[in-house]
Amino acid sequence: MSEIYTDDDRSAFSGKPRPDYLSLLANVRLGLHDGVMAWRLDRLHRRMSELEDFISITEQAGVALATVTGDVDISTSSGRLMARTMGAFGMLESEVKSERIRRKHQELAERGKVSGGGTRPFGYTDSGWMSQDKVDTNAGGCRFEPRTLCGGCRGPRGAQPPRVGQQPS
Numbered sequence: 001m002s003e004i005y006t007d008d009d010r011s012a013f014s015g016k017p018r019p020d021y022l023s024l025l026a027n028v029r030l031g032l033h034d035g036v037m038a039w040r041l042d043r044l045h046r047r048m049s050e051l052e053d054f055i056s057i058t059e060q061a062g063v064a065l066a067t068v069t070g071d072v073d074i075s076t077s078s079g080r081l082m083a084r085t086m087g088a089f090g091m092l093e094s095e096v097k098s099e100r101i102r103r104k105h106q107e108l109a110e111r112g113k114v115s116g117g118g119t120r121p122f123g124y125t126d127s128g129w130m131s132q133d134k135v136d137t138n139a140g141g142c143r144f145e146p147r148t149l150c151g152g153c154r155g156p157r158g159a160q161p162p163r164v165g166q167q168p169s
Contacts, residue, residue: 002033025054028061035064041072041083042090051087055080 005020021044027033036058038044045051055074058065065074072086073079 003027025057028057028063031061033063035066037066037068040067040069041065041086045087046090046094048084048087048091051083055083 005024007018007020024033024036028036041051045054057063058074065072072083074083
């Protein structure tokens with residue numbers, strides 16, 4: 001193994017540039033590698049156009065692809081067919097997931113709830129109210145501790161905290 005390319009926290013589906021992936025392709029074109037190893041083919045590509053470019057570049061450069069899971073061999077016609085089929089299903093999976101997440105965010109927004117899942121923002125309770133125990137009585141006019149996600153609200157001490165998504169009074 002001559003080099004490791006890692007695009008952490010970058011989706012292969014988002015369309016945003018993946019610097020290490022682009023560097024890998026450039027180095028394959030230059031003949032700096034005789035093989036590429038990936039965990040699985042769908043970890044390398046999510047778009048069919050990327051897969052087709054990859055197949056073309058590796059064929060021209062005479063570069064072999066190996067996957068840890070051993071799922072495809074793109075040096076054969078049947079392997080390329082499998083890669084394209086798997087690529088189509090990977091793209092479908094990403095699109096369906098994206099649609100589902102968008103629908104969930106829309107539903108939460110319509111109900112006035114915090115979206116994003118996971119851990120709720122600091123200072124908010126399960127019901128969506130900012131926690132009263134986060135009131136900082138020494139904060140020179142600000143009703144809440146600076147760490148509380150209240151958007152820099154100002155007002156009389158002891159005022160009711162705003163609901164999630166509501167502008168402070």
